[in-house]
Amino acid sequence: MGRRRKPKILKEVTITGIADKGRAVGRHNEKVVFVEKAVPGDVVDVRVLKKKSGFDIGTSVHYHTYSPDRIEPFCAHFEECGGCSWENLGYPTQLIHKQKTVENAMMRIAKVDIDLLMPILPAVETTYYRNKMEYTFSNRRWLSQAEVDAGVPFEHRKALGFHKPGGFNKIVDINHCYLQPDPSNDIRNSIRDFAIAENISFYDIRDQKGLLRNLLIRITTTGEVMLIVSFFKNDEDEVKKILDFASEKFPQITSLFYVINGKRNDFIMDLEMILYKGNEFITEKLKEVEFKIGPKSFFQTNSKQAVALYDKIVEFADLQGTENVYDLYTGIGSIGLYIAKSCKHVVGIEEVAPAIEDAKVNAALNEIENVTFYAGDVKDILTDDFAETHGKPDVIITDPPRAGMHPKVVDMLLQLAAPKMVYVSCNPATQARDLFLLKDKYRVVKMQPVDMFPHTYHIENIALLELINE
Ligand SMILES: C[S@@+](CC[C@H](N)C(=O)[O-])C[C@H]1O[C@@H](n2cnc3c(N)ncnc32)[C@H](O)[C@@H]1O
Numbered sequence: 001m002g003r004r005r006k007p008k009i010l011k012e013v014t015i016t017g018i019a020d021k022g023r024a025v026g027r028h029n030e031k032v033v034f035v036e037k038a039v040p041g042d043v044v045d046v047r048v049l050k051k052k053s054g055f056d057i058g059t060s061v062h063y064h065t066y067s068p069d070r071i072e073p074f075c076a077h078f079e080e081c082g083g084c085s086w087e088n089l090g091y092p093t094q095l096i097h098k099q100k101t102v103e104n105a106m107m108r109i110a111k112v113d114i115d116l117l118m119p120i121l122p123a124v125e126t127t128y129y130r131n132k133m134e135y136t137f138s139n140r141r142w143l144s145q146a147e148v149d150a151g152v153p154f155e156h157r158k159a160l161g162f163h164k165p166g167g168f169n170k171i172v173d174i175n176h177c178y179l180q181p182d183p184s185n186d187i188r189n190s191i192r193d194f195a196i197a198e199n200i201s202f203y204d205i206r207d208q209k210g211l212l213r214n215l216l217i218r219i220t221t222t223g224e225v226m227l228i229v230s231f232f233k234n235d236e237d238e239v240k241k242i243l244d245f246a247s248e249k250f251p252q253i254t255s256l257f258y259v260i261n262g263k264r265n266d267f268i269m270d271l272e273m274i275l276y277k278g279n280e281f282i283t284e285k286l287k288e289v290e291f292k293i294g295p296k297s298f299f300q301t302n303s304k305q306a307v308a309l310y311d312k313i314v315e316f317a318d319l320q321g322t323e324n325v326y327d328l329y330t331g332i333g334s335i336g337l338y339i340a341k342s343c344k345h346v347v348g349i350e351e352v353a354p355a356i357e358d359a360k361v362n363a364a365l366n367e368i369e370n371v372t373f374y375a376g377d378v379k380d381i382l383t384d385d386f387a388e389t390h391g392k393p394d395v396i397i398t399d400p401p402r403a404g405m406h407p408k409v410v411d412m413l414l415q416l417a418a419p420k421m422v423y424v425s426c427n428p429a430t431q432a433r434d435l436f437l438l439k440d441k442y443r444v445v446k447m448q449p450v451d452m453f454p455h456t457y458h459i460e461n462i463a464l465l466e467l468i469n470e
Helices: 091-110 145-150 184-197 236-249 303-317 334-342 355-364 384-390 407-416 427-438
Strands: 011-017 023-028 030-037 043-051 055-065 132-138 157-163 171-173 212-221 225-229 253-260 274-278 282-286 289-293 322-326 345-350 371-375 397-399 419-427 442-450 461-466
Touching: 011 055, 011 091, 023 043, 030 043, 030 274, 091 427, 091 442, 132 171, 132 184, 157 184, 171 303, 184 225, 184 236, 225 236, 236 253, 236 274, 282 303, 289 334, 289 355, 303 334, 303 397, 303 419, 303 442, 303 461, 322 334, 334 345, 334 355, 334 371, 334 397, 345 355, 355 371, 397 407, 407 427, 419 427, 427 442, 427 461
Parallel strands: 030 055, 225 253, 322 345, 322 397, 345 371, 397 419
Antiparallel strands: 011 023, 011 043, 023 030, 043 055, 132 157, 132 212, 157 171, 212 225, 253 274, 282 289, 419 461, 442 461
8 A cells, every 4th residue: 555645744834925816825944835724924834735736725724923903703604614805904904915915916017107007996895795695515524623523423414504715515604695685584584404304415526416406696785685496306396395394484585486407517507597476587786777687697897896896986987978888708798787877878799688678677667768888798799880880989887797807809809999998897807808918099088996706716806997098
């Protein structure tokens, strides 16, 4: 039998900052080390998990010094869950690191003067800010080291909660999550407890058996609740038992759906959503604009902060009522619909066709007529012919996914040469890359980081660009 290799330990690494994806970073003998479970200011011994040519990745195994910025996490699940990985830093410290993340990207990649970066806009609420949560059922609850060490036998290991980071089959049972407002915790716990009491089986991803798979809860600021329960098979009596229990115990549920997912993965958006009780949609309101949200619709997950973000976009765009605006990567058209009353016309482009259907429904719902929506890839749709048909844009709002814009889109933007551009991004690194590519024709006027997701490393940044007059 081969001998197990001794783990490599890097001694006394001082954590100096936060790198990409919120990873704590330090140096050991000049080599960069990314360290799990550490925060800036910690001095730690690191067990190396992966060795790469320019850096190591590891986890802290011993603390010589705890950072003075550390605070006691308020969530009992912090150690196991990993959902709010920055909860051990106070909110003001989180904001400092988010600001620095944007600053670094703009300085190093975009080569933009960081004096143009405004102080980050904090979140209106730092807990219970998400309107959508997804939970997973499992019959193999993740056990903490303390539980394993205690060796106490269990009646069962059924769980309803979140995936442990890095574990597709490790589900941390959740009793209280601080991310979604009431009645989210109550719905999740009650359904789990009812199913256990009724001996209804929980899904086992390895053995591919068990009935209950996933729970998706959406709650709007208008007080409507959508619940989607995903089952492995259509066991009619048991399915009915769960759905009747949920609808009787929670009259707040205005849309109750279920889905039968016999696949090996948990993805349900490609499956038929069956309405069991209530309405096909829930309605969210961002200021006076209403959005019908169906079971498959994408929507910004922090509604209150979406208003803060969109208000900043409006401020940056400084619309006078006469502009032709392109809203690229429009999703369900939410930015376009939010700004439509302030400009002449909005043209939205989005690759997900059902989202464009939602955008059209929502335009009609709000009696907004000065919008046109197109389904397709921006890089294919945004052409000279398109600009000829819809008129040259006075303002372009672009809100691409994390990967940023395709080089073809950047080239097209340079060609279209709209006088003003508002670039919204959830990834400062790719935004900075694109700003650099645009720099010969566009000057960055100002930038505003916005925090949409407290206790996580995620950060949104808005940049206002102005065409350089030749
Ligand atoms: C960050 S979201 C922004 C959504 C929307 N602007 C909002 O505020 O809710 C990015 C959107 O771009 C869409 N998308 C991603 N790649 C795309 C592409 N190549 N062409 C068009 N849309 C794309 C995604 O489906 C998603 O809806």
